[in-house]
Amino acid sequence: MPAYPQILGVYARNTVADVGAGTTRDSYEQTTYWYVRRTGDDAFEIQPLNANHVPSGLRSVLPKGEFIAAFSPEPSYYERNTLPAIRSLQKKIAEGEEHFALGRLDEAERAFLKALMIDELNVPANLGAGAVYAEKREFQKVKKILGILLNNDETFQLEQRARFNTLGMSLRKQGMLDEALNYYRKALEFDASDENLHFNLARVYFDKGDHVATLEHLEHCLRINPGLEVAQKFQRYCRKQAQAGSLGTGGALR
Numbered sequence: 001m002p003a004y005p006q007i008l009g010v011y012a013r014n015t016v017a018d019v020g021a022g023t024t025r026d027s028y029e030q031t032t033y034w035y036v037r038r039t040g041d042d043a044f045e046i047q048p049l050n051a052n053h054v055p056s057g058l059r060s061v062l063p064k065g066e067f068i069a070a071f072s073p074e075p076s077y078y079e080r081n082t083l084p085a086i087r088s089l090q091k092k093i094a095e096g097e098e099h100f101a102l103g104r105l106d107e108a109e110r111a112f113l114k115a116l117m118i119d120e121l122n123v124p125a126n127l128g129a130g131a132v133y134a135e136k137r138e139f140q141k142v143k144k145i146l147g148i149l150l151n152n153d154e155t156f157q158l159e160q161r162a163r164f165n166t167l168g169m170s171l172r173k174q175g176m177l178d179e180a181l182n183y184y185r186k187a188l189e190f191d192a193s194d195e196n197l198h199f200n201l202a203r204v205y206f207d208k209g210d211h212v213a214t215l216e217h218l219e220h221c222l223r224i225n226p227g228l229e230v231a232q233k234f235q236r237y238c239r240k241q242a243q244a245g246s247l248g249t250g251g252a253l254r
Helices: 066-071 075-101 105-120 125-135 139-149 158-173 176-189 195-208 211-224 229-244
Strands: 005-017 027-041 044-050 060-062 071-073
Touching: 005 075, 044 066, 044 071, 060 066, 066 071, 075 105, 075 125, 075 229, 105 125, 125 139, 139 176, 158 176, 158 195, 176 195, 195 211, 195 229
Parallel strands: none
Antiparallel strands: 005 027, 005 071, 027 044, 044 060
């Protein structure tokens, strides 16, 4: 059986559009280019290319018959335009992540911004830039990027989880607790069974002084993964603090 998804490359779709009205009405053929992946025996995922020839924007899935009837392969376009652009985009993101890991925030920012010039909606580039701005405490820029990420379902896909967690940790570390809460809550809408999301939410609630919500999410986390040692230790600590009286009533830290 074939393994999915399979990258099929770039395909063209020709459509006829009408312009004008009455005696001035005319028709013309318009060609658009799409990045295509086959995600199942009868499922073809299409995503439009932007002006820089990279896939960007909303993805749609078509059944095999509808796809074959409307799209035709453009292998030369893919090799000449899209593949080099994707490689350039990926290289810039990798450079940004390397700089960020080494604490070189200015260099990381430049690399991520270069990636965003190729695709302003790219999720890894926005996640990386958001983490940089959080570390640099440029909070208005962080909020702008969060607006992009929270409205893009790709942000919360499993393949983005490492990058996703980097930004989430930066938000919490820099005191952007409400933003971190919105971020992790949105992620839970996509995967409520991820113990790490519940653990991260517990940490944010702890920093906000909400002891009740902290323990609730730790309990969720440990129901999913009873052997998660770091969550066990955190839960024991919170319970010990409560018994010692250093946690106030109503879930607030004194």
